[in-house]
Amino acid sequence: MPYTYEHPHPAVTVDVAVFTVSDGRLAVVLIRRAEWPHAGKWAIPGGFVGIDESLKRAAWRELREETGIKAGVLEQLGAFGRPDRDPRERVITVVYISLAAADRLRLEAGSDASDARLFYIDDLPELAFDHSRILEHAIERLRDRIDTEAVARQLMPARFTLTDLQRACEAVSGDTIDKRNFRKKLKTLDLVEPTGGETQSGAHRPAKLYRVKS
Amino acid sequence: MPYTYEHPHPAVTVDVAVFTVSDGRLAVVLIRRAEWPHAGKWAIPGGFVGIDESLKRAAWRELREETGIKAGVLEQLGAFGRPDRDPRERVITVVYISLAAADRLRLEAGSDASDARLFYIDDLPELAFDHSRILEHAIERLRDRIDTEAVARQLMPARFTLTDLQRACEAVSGDTIDKRNFRKKLKTLDLVEPTGGETQSGAHRPAKLYRVKS
DNA sequence: GCAAAAGTGTTTGAGGTACACCCATGC
């Protein structure tokens, strides 16, 4: 036990809530814990911060190790540190939020997790630690702060239809949006441009494909 | 050196940025550091988190110990943890923001601080650690999130004039506000009520005194 | 009477919301 201090030190972890839109519903990446405590329960991916590692870098590394995801933008949600949140020792966790396009998620369970998969946020399993509370905060923050541009840039695949984009915005906000109003606003935002392509449609008119500008 | 761990642990501190409006300008409470590192420099009050103490409780305690202030609402700004931000050891700090009415601030320098006083936020001294960066974030957050109700409830004395309240809102937002628009909005907010009293004015019409409702 | 701050409404523009029909395709 080589690490000694004059005063007691808490452990510090980082956790990352990765949100995506799958099948028109807002979803989050969870891992199944392989070890005590809460073995078998689902949890937000995360782990201990290296002693010479920045918080954000630790978040990126842990997410990659446990799920195979290489995160894009990581936004800090905050620190959660109630004294009894982990039975092993005092643990303070710094939580990040990230967004990922569904087509870029190839989940691979890593060393500390026996499984990694998506859950719809309105159909979550029982979670380890205080991760239910943390996810509530994360979803609230997401709904408060995210805008159409963030959805288009971070949650959509390279090419998408305007209806796809609208569905993603609706999934994130949890509310329905009027189609004409949505497209009117997109025009003023100057955010997307047509690629020229179209969906090979089903039994209906094909939709134009768009990409995010610049 | 009784506290030993299997893996290295960072230290965790809390810091509290207390904002107030003084003389019509936004100001923050700083303490002068008495000891190494950065002895003699000014810093946001704060200190180490007790091993069985919640983050918010630690923030409240440290603020009280170092300045005598009993904080009201404490809102978490976030965690700051760059590996080199403290020369003693790896320190991760969780920063809180609080607001205080100027008339409730009776600053008393505490044990860890040789001095405590207000600084206008547009006239700050050189700060210890990364506290300049932290304060920038805190001010940005304050300006983004605070509304008239928070100003009225947390930054004003028990009785105040509408012009006082407007000046406080202007100081926080850093912008001027139209008097008639401000008062019109106050009516719709249903936030303040007259106390019946008036200022004993100088060489001009006296102003009615108000208090926050309910 | 004059200086100094208090108090008081209307007009305008922007942005958000509500709302209904025709279009292109597969079957």
Added chain:
DNA sequence: GCATGGGTGTACCTCAAACACTTTTGC
């Protein structure tokens, strides 16, 4: 030809911003 989703414009309402004069007091 019909079912299915794609695509398009107008009217209204709400809210924020601009803007000027009268009132009350001390001197």
